[in-house]
Amino acid sequence: xRSMIIKGLVLFCLLLLVGCSEQSEQPQGQGNVGTxxxxxxxxxxxxxxxxxxxxxxxxxxxxxxxxxxxTWCPPCREEMPSMEMLHRKFKDDGLVILAVxxxxxxxxxxxxFLQSNPYTFRILLDGEAKVQNLxxxxxxxxxxxxxxxxxxxxxxxxxxxxxxGPAFKLINFLLKG
Numbered sequence: 001x002r003s004m005i006i007k008g009l010v011l012f013c014l015l016l017l018v019g020c021s022e023q024s025e026q027p028q029g030q031g032n033v034g035t036x037x038x039x040x041x042x043x044x045x046x047x048x049x050x051x052x053x054x055x056x057x058x059x060x061x062x063x064x065x066x067x068x069x070x071t072w073c074p075p076c077r078e079e080m081p082s083m084e085m086l087h088r089k090f091k092d093d094g095l096v097i098l099a100v101x102x103x104x105x106x107x108x109x110x111x112x113f114l115q116s117n118p119y120t121f122r123i124l125l126d127g128e129a130k131v132q133n134l135x136x137x138x139x140x141x142x143x144x145x146x147x148x149x150x151x152x153x154x155x156x157x158x159x160x161x162x163x164x165g166p167a168f169k170l171i172n173f174l175l176k177g
Contacts (some may be wrong), residue, residue, distance in 0.1 A: 035135050037153060041066070041146045044131045046100065046124040049110065054098065054124055056150070063090075063164075063174045064146040065097045068126075068137045071113045072103070076141040077160035080119060081164040086171070087121040089163075093175045094148070097121035102132045102140070147174050 033040045041064075045055040056064065067083065069076035073098045080099075099119070101110050104127050114123065126132055135144065145154040145167070153170065160167055 033149055035155070037155065039152050040150050041144060041152050042134050044134060046131060047116065049096065049107075049123045049125070051159060054122060056098075056146075059096050059146075060150055061100075061148050062096045063148055063171060064144075065095065065171070066103055066135075066144040066146060067097065067099045067141055068132060068135070068143070069099055069141045070101060070103050071106075071109055072141045077117075079141060079159035079162065080117065082160075083121060084119050086162040086168070087119075090171065090175055095171065095175060098124055100124045100126050100131055102126050102129060102137070104128075111137045145170060145174070 020080070032038070033042055035042065041056060043055060045053050045056045048054050065083070065086070068136075069080070071077070083097055083099070088096065099121060101123060103109055106125050106127050110123060110125065124131075132138075139157050141157075141159055143156040144152050145156070147153050153174065154167065156167060162168060162171075
């Protein structure tokens with residue numbers, strides 16, 4: 001029993017040291033970059049459905065809803081109509097929705113999906129999972145709410161109704177103060 005406690009403490013200390021060393025290895029001048037609340041959202045560039053490059057850095061000054069999804073994910077498809085309503089309501093107030101599809105070779109699959117679901121927010125393709133891995137996303141849908149300064153203010157795991165509840169109130173506050 002005592003040896004199990006000691007092994008547990010040693011493991012805890014090792015994990016603590018690894019966690020501390022990863023934070024200290026961030027390049028200087030990058031600030032507190034990460035996916036947790038209060039951190040500067042990591043920049044990325046992906047291609048949208050029209051073949052245009054889209055970078056998160058280009059969204060500075062906007063409130064960004066960064067959503068990770070897949071066509072095979074029922075909860076992802078379930079929340080998209082409310083994302084569309086949110087987009088239509090707030091796009092002129094500075095809201096940008098970036099829906100990152102995480103499927104390999106997703107272009108044709110997403111194009112077929114959009115033919116029967118014509119959403120107007122931007123769909124980005126991450127077929128190599130680079131941004132998915134950068135944001136450490138492994139549950140779908142997963143959404144990051146990013147403020148006008150590029151800071152992560154909330155992370156939502158799972159499908160929600162974007163037109164009500166705390167997330168709607170937060171977005172409304174970020175846009176209108």
